[in-house]
Amino acid sequence: MIDSAENARPFATPRVAAGALFVDDQDQVLLLHPTYKSYWEIPGGYIEASESPLDACRREVKEELGLQVNVKSLLAIDWAPHPEEGDKMLFVFDGGKLSTEQLAAIKFADGEIDEWSFVPESRLDELTVPRLARRIRQALQARRQRRTVYLQEGAVPA
Template identity: 55%
Template sequence: MSANTSPAESKMAHPRMAAGALFFDPEGRVLMVQPSYKDYWEIPGGYIETGESPLRACEREVWEELRITPRIGALLAVDWAPSESEGDKVLYIFDGGELGSDELDRIQLQPEELITFRFVEPGRAGELTIPRLARRIAAAAAARQAGETVYLEHGQVPGSIAA
């Protein structure tokens, strides 16, 4: 415990936070990107910087990764998803809406990080990514359909059977 940290503060969580967006095509499929530094696919997004809101981080990351500035809409999901290697994590997923052909034509992938992108059925995201992210994508897509925001733990609604 540092000299400036009280006993109560030392017990407080200091999670890493990240924000991303689900973008859809007219068929309801979700945009996924293939990072060059991972062996699985992701959604556009990344870590929130100090003093940055989750929404602003999402907008910044979408610009940095795709070079587009679509309106980022409602919060679809919040996922408490700690990992052994990174500790406590809180992940926010926002509704990026449906991308039209004009926006798709303007996408310029960040070459240092991304190889390609494609649209996939939300229920088939598990073919490209890790199970926890696949569950998060499916839950966020379902929340969008229902006009709701969903709270998740490890990509699933608390109390549901682990996948």
């Protein structure tokens, strides 16, 4: 039996974002400091209408770092509802390691970012919000294991 429009349950309409996980030779994570937030983040942002998560990730890296990179592999998908923003689906792609030349070429064009740094996994809790710290840790583990992981609020579901 098909439900009538009146009885149909609404479909999920999450906000969707994509970001890139870049690491250095010590497996430290590249974090950015947005000028409009009190915490650090990985490069990335919200997906625009008709844009794929991968294309959004590449666009955000270009906008935030001034770098054209060939991000490809998906590390994590996180279903992470936010109390103020509603349902969210977040994609983390493997950005790999940036060359010395790429690091030297990083530029912040639009004033949204004022600093970048490679940070050890042990400092994630002090630099970013808990839900992002959990997601980054899971993405790092997935990268080491060469796999993709599904998460719910930054954790592998039981």
